[in-house]
Amino acid sequence: MDLEIEKVKKLAKGKDDKEKLELYKTYKKSKALAIILSFLFPGLGQIYLGKLDKAILMIVLAIVGLILSKVRFGLILSKICIGIFIYIGVRIWSILDAYKTAKLHNLELYEAIFEENSEE
Structure with a gap:
C-alpha cells in the first residue's frame, strides 16, 4: 500500500460514510x-499515478526506441x-x-477508507 x-486511511478513521465518500472522491485517480497522459507520451500516466520508477523506465525505453528509429547508418x-x-x-x-x-x-483506496465498516 502506498x-x-x-x-487517507488515517484521515478516514472516525468519519461517517458521507465524509468517507468525499475522501474517496478527492483522492481517487481518473482512469481516463x-x-x-500515457497516450500523449509513455510514462506520463504513471507519473500522474505516482509510479515514478515505472514512469522513468517507460520514458527511457520510449526515447531509446525513438532514437533507434531515427538512426540512419547506411539505411540499416x-x-x-x-x-x-x-x-x-x-x-x-x-x-x-x-x-x-x-x-x-482506486480499489485499494476504497478498501482502505471503508475497511473500518467491515471490522465492526
Whole structure:
C-alpha cells in the first residue's frame, strides 16, 4: 500500500460514510486521464499515478526506441524496425498499465477508507 493510501486511511478513521465518500472522491485517480497522459507520451500516466520508477523506465525505453528509429547508418533497416517496435511496445504497455494501475489504486483506496465498516 502506498503512502497516499495510508494517509487517507488515517484521515478516514472516525468519519461517517458521507465524509468517507468525499475522501474517496478527492483522492481517487481518473482512469481516463491516466490513459490520455500515457497516450500523449509513455510514462506520463504513471507519473500522474505516482509510479515514478515505472514512469522513468517507460520514458527511457520510449526515447531509446525513438532514437533507434531515427538512426540512419547506411539505411540499416533492422535498427529502424527495432526502434519502432520498442516505441510502439512501450506505448501500448504504458496505456494498458495506466488503466490497470488507476483501477487498482482506486480499489485499494476504497478498501482502505471503508475497511473500518467491515471490522465492526
